[in-house]
Amino acid sequence: MSSHVEETLPHEPERATLEGRNKVTGFWLFLGGETVLFGTLFAAYLTLRGQLNGGPSANDLFDFLLVAIATALLLTSSLTSVFALQAMHANKVKSLIVWLVVTLLLGVGFLGLEIYEFVHYVDHGHGFTTSAFSTSFYTLVGFHGAHVAFGILWLLSILYQLKFRGLNTTTAPKVYLFGMYWHFIDVVWVFIFTVVYLMGKVV
Amino acid sequence: MSSPTQDTTTQYPNAKRTRPEGAKKHIIAYVFSLILTFISFAIVMAGELTNSFVYTLLVVLAILQVFIQMTFWMHMKDRGHTFAIIAILTGCLFVITFIIMAVFWTWW
Numbered sequence: 415m416s417s418h419v420e421e422t423l424p425h426e427p428e429r430a431t432l433e434g435r436n437k438v439t440g441f442w443l444f445l446g447g448e449t450v451l452f453g454t455l456f457a458a459y460l461t462l463r464g465q466l467n468g469g470p471s472a473n474d475l476f477d478f479l480l481v482a483i484a485t486a487l488l489l490t491s492s493l494t495s496v497f498a499l500q501a502m503h504a505n506k507v508k509s510l511i512v513w514l515v516v517t518l519l520l521g522v523g524f525l526g527l528e529i530y531e532f533v534h535y536v537d538h539g540h541g542f543t544t545s546a547f548s549t550s551f552y553t554l555v556g557f558h559g560a561h562v563a564f565g566i567l568w569l570l571s572i573l574y575q576l577k578f579r580g581l582n583t584t585t586a587p588k589v590y591l592f593g594m595y596w597h598f599i600d601v602v603w604v605f606i607f608t609v610v611y612l613m614g615k616v617v
Numbered sequence: 618m619s620s621p622t623q624d625t626t627t628q629y630p631n632a633k634r635t636r637p638e639g640a641k642k643h644i645i646a647y648v649f650s651l652i653l654t655f656i657s658f659a660i661v662m663a664g665e666l667t668n669s670f671v672y673t674l675l676v677v678l679a680i681l682q683v684f685i686q687m688t689f690w691m692h693m694k695d696r697g698h699t700f701a702i703i704a705i706l707t708g709c710l711f712v713i714t715f716i717i718m719a720v721f722w723t724w725w
Contacts (some may be wrong), residue, residue, distance in 0.1 A: 439700055446704035453712025457719035478662060485654055491648045496690055500640060597690045601683050607654075608679040612661045616671050 423505050426457050426588035432468045434587035445598050452602050455557055456609060459550040463614070467545035472614025475535055481611045484527050485603065488562075491520035492600040502589055507581045510589070514573055517596065521566050528559045551610065558606055561599050568592055646689040653682040 425431040428438065463472065488515050498513035532552070571593055575585050636714045660671055690693045693701060 442701040442704040446708035449705060449708030450711045453715050456712070457715035460716060461723045478658060487653075489647065489650055489654070492686070492690060493643065496643045497640070500643075508723040520720075527719050587679060594691055599684060601686055601691075604654075604679050604682050604686070608657060608675050612657055612675055613672060616627070616668055 416463065423583070423586065426503065427581070427583050428590035431584075431585045433584065434590075437587045438592060438594075441594055444577070445594065448598065448602075452554075452557070452605075455550075455554040456512065456605065459554045459610065462546040462550040465546035467547075469544035469548055470535075470538055470540050472547070472551075472594065472610070473617050475538065475540055476611050476614050478615070480527065480531055481607055484524055484531075485607050486617070487520050487524045487527070488603050489602050491517045491524070491593075495596045499590065499593045502581065502586060505581070510581065511573065511576055514569060518566060518569050518573070521562055521569070522597075525559060525562050525566065528555070529595055531617075532556075555606060555610060558599070558602055561602070565592070565596055565599060643689060646685050650682050653678050653685075655699055 494513050494516045498510050498517060501507075501509035501513055521586050540548050542549060569592060572585070572588050575588065579585060581589075624626060657675055666674075674701055687705075691701075692698065692706075
């Protein structure tokens with residue numbers, strides 16, 4: 415720990431300590447690995463999306479409105495996490511927590527919509543084992559949903575730490591990394607709604 | 618190890634002013650992302666164009682949107698992000714290889 419207790423935080427508290435800087439660097443390496451993970455799932459989906467085995471096709475299942483709402487929720491939550499980070503850089507803890515809670519709620523909304531969507535598809539005979547298309551679809555989109563679910567749990571733990579330990583050079587890198595993670599999830603969703611949903615509707 | 622939490626909010630009485638100037642460009646990035654998303658949806662819903670043209674346009678729009686979000690929201694344009702760019706580009710190199718293999722090798 416630094417020898418003095420700061421009255422104010424340094425300008426970029428997430429980079430103020432060596433540990434914080436190492437975390438940011440390490441996290442980018444992790445995101446590179448995540449890119450490869452999602453890349454393999456996209457490649458599998460693109461290979462298998464035509465193999466219906468008598469089950470419903472992408473065009474039968476997907477609904478523009480549902481995807482548009484999900485996209486809007488996740489995109490907006492990405493923006494609110496930017497505002498959270500700006501509040502952190504301005505050293506405004508209350509505003510930081512408010513924006514993080516807004517991000518959390520939007521994330522929960524997205525996840526709820528995805529659960530509804532999956533239940534709806536299963537009711538239409540599109541189960542996990544129906545076809546190679548359905549398996550690769552649920553694996554790709556479900557993996558993304560699992561990342562959102564993990565992000566929500568992560569955010570809850572960060573909110574807990576901000577509430578009870580405050581914003582300092584230990585908690586600031588955690589907030590920053592969560593922001594990076596959340597943007598990455600949004601970036602992956604851009605490819606999912608493009609490759610899975612919109613290309614699925616092109617007949 | 619007491620945490621310096623109490624002082625952080627009280628020392629900014631003029632709370633309106635303290636939002637950094639950066640907020641504007643993030644809102645612009647958001648609006649651009651919305652517009653690109655809207656165009657993607659519109660060209661598919663219109664259904665007037667040939668399939669291969671729509672596919673190409675969709676991929677271009679997605680890459681453009683990801684580029685905007687990564688530069689503005691993930692700070693890739695800021696200095697000291699060489700390693701970040703190397704990490705992500707290495708990931709993308711693998712991904713492009715996988716997808717080319719999957720799409721152009723498996724079924725042909």
